[in-house]
Amino acid sequence: MSEPASYVYKADNLDQTAMLAARLASCFQAGTVITLDGDLGAGKTSFSQAVAKAIGVKEIVNSPTFTIIKEYEGEVFPFYHMDVYRLSQEEADDLGLDDYFYGEGVTLIEWASLIEDLLPPDRLSITIEHTGDTGRRFKLTPLGNPYEQWCKELKENGIVL
Numbered sequence: 257m258s259e260p261a262s263y264v265y266k267a268d269n270l271d272q273t274a275m276l277a278a279r280l281a282s283c284f285q286a287g288t289v290i291t292l293d294g295d296l297g298a299g300k301t302s303f304s305q306a307v308a309k310a311i312g313v314k315e316i317v318n319s320p321t322f323t324i325i326k327e328y329e330g331e332v333f334p335f336y337h338m339d340v341y342r343l344s345q346e347e348a349d350d351l352g353l354d355d356y357f358y359g360e361g362v363t364l365i366e367w368a369s370l371i372e373d374l375l376p377p378d379r380l381s382i383t384i385e386h387t388g389d390t391g392r393r394f395k396l397t398p399l400g401n402p403y404e405q406w407c408k409e410l411k412e413n414g415i416v417l
Contacts, residue, residue, distance in 0.1 A: 263407045263416035265394040266387065270302060273392060277306035279415055280380070283406045284311065284333060286360045289376055291368030294384035299392050300366045303384065307364055308335050319366070324351070327361075334361030341367040348374055379403065 312331025320326040378400030
């Protein structure tokens with residue numbers, strides 16, 4: 257099987273990161289799953305905060321590192337923010353993640369590659385890399401529909417390369 261296509265977005269600052277989050281959020285539907293990976297400090301939580309703001313979450317969104325999952329009410333969708341960095345595979349199996357993945361909300365998972373076997377087959381995988389003090393490179397890999405269509409539209413509109 258061939259590797260899925262990837263798309264690149266370059267952000268020079270947090271405003272440009274927020275713009276990507278807002279463009280993606282305009283496509284969201286119930287059951288959207290976004291996975292985030294990247295080194296410590298790459299900007300996973302900053303991107304998560306931008307996504308939450310884009311879907312109308314009014315609360316302060318911070319990293320759920322020790323609580324694993326935080327649930328927020330957005331204007332259109334619930335927002336499920338997960339950080340699985342400290343989660344064992346056994347603990348992950350017991351959390352009932354499918355209820356989030358296939359539910360009515362938007363699920364965003366930081367450090368998602370650590371639970372790869374539990375992730376739904378259809379999702380938008382994003383890897384974030386530093387490119388300077390405030391710069392970031394986002395590699396978007398759509399897995400299945402509707403994520404492939406979203407990325408094609410972003411490319412057609414000149415948002416991603």
